[in-house]
Amino acid sequence: MASLRSMMPRLRHGWVSSDRIDRLAWRAGTCFDAYGVRVGVRFNDPALLEQLGPHLPPGWRPCASPEVDQIFSVWVSPRGARARTIGRVYAGGQRRALAKDLEQAFEVLESEIRQSVAAAARGRTFVHAGVVGWHGRAILVPGRSRSGKTTLVAELVKSGAVYYSDEFAVLDRRGRVHPFAKSLSIREGGCARHEVVRRPRAEDLGGSCGVKPLPVALVVLASHRPGAEWRPVTLTRGQAILEMLAHTVPARLRPEASLLALERAVARATVLRGERGEASAVAARLLEQVGESAGTSRVGAGARGTP
Amino acid sequence: MKPAARRTGLVMRDLPDELIVYDLDRHQAHCLNRTAASVFRGADGTRSLDDLGLLLGDGLDRAEREAAVRMALDLLGQAHLLEGGAAHSPAPKDLSRRSALRRAGLGVALLLPAVASVLVPKPAEAAVTCITDCTSQLPGTGCNCPSNSTPPPCQNVCFPDGTCGGAGFC
Numbered sequence: 167m168a169s170l171r172s173m174m175p176r177l178r179h180g181w182v183s184s185d186r187i188d189r190l191a192w193r194a195g196t197c198f199d200a201y202g203v204r205v206g207v208r209f210n211d212p213a214l215l216e217q218l219g220p221h222l223p224p225g226w227r228p229c230a231s232p233e234v235d236q237i238f239s240v241w242v243s244p245r246g247a248r249a250r251t252i253g254r255v256y257a258g259g260q261r262r263a264l265a266k267d268l269e270q271a272f273e274v275l276e277s278e279i280r281q282s283v284a285a286a287a288r289g290r291t292f293v294h295a296g297v298v299g300w301h302g303r304a305i306l307v308p309g310r311s312r313s314g315k316t317t318l319v320a321e322l323v324k325s326g327a328v329y330y331s332d333e334f335a336v337l338d339r340r341g342r343v344h345p346f347a348k349s350l351s352i353r354e355g356g357c358a359r360h361e362v363v364r365r366p367r368a369e370d371l372g373g374s375c376g377v378k379p380l381p382v383a384l385v386v387l388a389s390h391r392p393g394a395e396w397r398p399v400t401l402t403r404g405q406a407i408l409e410m411l412a413h414t415v416p417a418r419l420r421p422e423a424s425l426l427a428l429e430r431a432v433a434r435a436t437v438l439r440g441e442r443g444e445a446s447a448v449a450a451r452l453l454e455q456v457g458e459s460a461g462t463s464r465v466g467a468g469a470r471g472t473p
Numbered sequence: 474m475k476p477a478a479r480r481t482g483l484v485m486r487d488l489p490d491e492l493i494v495y496d497l498d499r500h501q502a503h504c505l506n507r508t509a510a511s512v513f514r515g516a517d518g519t520r521s522l523d524d525l526g527l528l529l530g531d532g533l534d535r536a537e538r539e540a541a542v543r544m545a546l547d548l549l550g551q552a553h554l555l556e557g558g559a560a561h562s563p564a565p566k567d568l569s570r571r572s573a574l575r576r577a578g579l580g581v582a583l584l585l586p587a588v589a590s591v592l593v594p595k596p597a598e599a600a601v602t603c604i605t606d607c608t609s610q611l612p613g614t615g616c617n618c619p620s621n622s623t624p625p626p627c628q629n630v631c632f633p634d635g636t637c638g639g640a641g642f643c
Contacts, residue, residue, distance in 0.1 A: 285596035404491030404504035408591050411502050417593045421495045421502075425486045429493075 170196045170219060175206020175234045184259025187239055197229035198222060201336075202288030205279060206234035210241045214268075221276035223283050224346055236282050240271055257282065284334055284415040290344070291337040291420075291427035294413040297330035297346070298322045299376045300453055301460040303383035304343045306335050306431075308413040314390035314445065321449035323373035330376040334415075339423075341430025342379040382431045383456045385410065387439040388448065396448045398440030403429070406437035476525075476546055477518035477556040494554060500593045503552050509586035512545035513554060532584050545586035552588050 174195040194215045195208035200223045209215055239256040253271030255263045257278050265271035284292035295308035296319035305322065309315040319332040331346035338344060387409050388398070401409065407428045411417050417424045436455070442448045484495040492510035494503045505513055508529055515528045526538030533541060549555050 281597060402491060402504075404488050404493055404506075405589060407486070407488075407493055408502055408504045408589055411593055412591050414593075415596050417502075418500050418595055421484045421497065421593070425484065425493060425495060429486055429488070 169228065170198065170215065171228050172212075172215060173197050173229075173232050175208060175232050175237050177206075177237060178204075178233045178235060184256075187256050187259050190239070190241060192239065195232075197232055197234050198226045199229050200224075200226040200279075200283045200287075201290050203236065203283045203286045204229055204231075204234040205282065206232070206237040207275070207279070208237065208239050214240060214242065217268075217272065221272050221279070223280050235286065236279075238275055238278055238282075240275055242268065242271065280333070281415075285419060287336075287416070289339060291424050292346075292415040293335040293337060293410055293428075294333070294415065295335040295410075296332040297335045297343055297376075298327035299330055299380050300327045300383070300456045302380060303456060303460060304330065304335075304380040305384045305386065305452060305456060306343065306382055306435075307386045307388065308335070308410055309387070309389075310413070314388065314442070317390075318386070318388065318442070318445045318449060321445040322453065324446075325449050325453055327373065327449075327453060328376040329373045330380075335431075337427040337431050338379060339427060339430070341427055341433060342381055343431065344379045345376045347375045382435040383459065384452060385432060385435050385437040386452060387437070388442040389440075390443075390445075391441045392443060394441035394443045396440060396442045396451060398438035401437040401439055403432055403437075406432045406435070409437070409439065475518055475521055476516045478513045478516040478549060479554050479556055483554075494552075495593070496553060499553060501552070502591050502593055503554065504589045505549075506587040508541055508584050509545045509548060509588050512542055512586065513549055516546070516549070516555070518556070529584060541584060541586060545588075548586055548588040552590055554588075 172194060174192065175197045191210055192208040193210055194212035195206060196215060196218065197204065197206045199205070207218060237258060241254045241256070243252050252267050253263075253265035254261055255265060255271055255274045255278065262278055263271070263274040265274060293306070293308055294310065295306045296315045297307070298305050298319060300322075305327065307315050307318050316332045319329070323329045329347060330343065334346045336344040336346050385406060386398075387401075388396075407425065410428050410432070411424070414424050414428065436459075482497045484497065486493040490507045492505040492513065494505065494513070495501075496503070511528045512525050515525050520528075522539055522542050523535075525542045526533075526535065529538050529541055546555065
């Protein structure tokens with residue numbers, strides 16, 4: 167496991183800083199790199215630095231230089247103070263949240279860092295989507311939170327699929343999808359919490375976490391309606407790219423690279439769109455579909471994906 | 474009339490039977506089917522409607538070709554993909570895609586132009602669980618969720634200074 171170095175971050179030359187926030191008495195900080203994005207975090211209480219590790223994005227590495235692209239700051243009220251707001255979280259010069267307790271402050275910080283990395287990652291295109299692996303290929307479930315994406319991912323994992331992410335599909339230039347789950351080295355017990363909301367761990371669902379990048383076999387654009395029967399339509403490649411653009415974090419910032427990654431991701435994939443009812447019924451059908459196209463129709467025990 | 478399609482401020486990706494066009498000015502993305510893509514590519518300001526119709530192949534007669542070209546230009550104009558907006562003779566009012574489909578056989582229907590569009594979200598909109606705010610909300614009550622998030626209510630609470638306190642999700 168990489169360890170964080172205590173180092174007060176500063177923005178790279180040419181980046182706009184915030185004097186108002188910079189003037190505060192920051193007493194501890196650190197810098198790291200995630201997906202090519204250099205991030206700094208600073209605190210007014212040095213003890214908080216030790217709690218930061220579990221909240222860093224997957225794949226982070228310590229930086230040797232204090233110069234970063236983004237600075238996040240957490241200011242906490244002095245211990246014993248009777249303040250309603252315990253923590254203030256800043257992204258650059260903007261206050262992002264007033265937190266009622268430290269846990270919430272770290273949750274906001276974690277979420278803010280992840281979103282920042284998702285937008286600015288170099289060589290990767292982040293799509294808001296759940297991902298599982300099955301027979302060496304990926305099933306993507308794009309969608310906004312609360313769209314039922316996590317439920318479907320959980321059912322897929324329960325059915326034997328390998329967990330990759332329920333927040334971001336991380337696409338490389340070849341259109342392969344990489345895992346976005348916290349690395350086993352920085353957390354206890356597998357795929358621990360990786361978003362603001364609490365989620366079950368893959369292990370709790372009887373699953374495991376993927377490691378290798380996978381080509382995409384299936385993209386599922388499903389909206390949940392209780393009682394709905396899963397009768398999806400198959401989208402053309404262009405329609406699929408258009409649908410996925412709506413969930414692609416850097417689409418506005420890097421449209422050319424985003425389009426290329428999406429095009430390659432769906433090049434050999436089936437893309438389905440439709441309403442679904444219960445996730446468990448749909449999950450089995452999706453796995454069956456991918457399994458059949460992979461040369462086997464076995465679903466369940468003995469036919470699990472390869473991490 | 475010799476229509477001209479936009480050529481600047483766009484990112485394009487050619488697919489086997491479609492064309493993806495990203496409008497850098499409006500941050501809209503469009504998917505053009507083969508017919509719409511043929512008209513878009515051919516509309517260079519030098520071709521007449523007849524000339525553009527010839528680009529659509531042999532599956533249509535002359536009147537159908539002209540109708541398809543006009544329909545494509547309508548759609549391209551609505552998508553802001555023509556120079557000067559939709560400055561061309563509009564398609565006849567009864568020439569909706571639906572009416573054309575009714576009149577045409579399946580083979581011809583496949584040649585009807587289609588343009589699907591989507592507004593590309595800002596990074597935060599695409600990435601974040603949801604963005605909260607406290608517009609019109611009293612202190613101590615739940616924050617507003619954006620209209621595209623489901624379901625309310627937000628678990629976070631508005632503070633007296635109008636900020637939403639919490640983890641930033643609904």
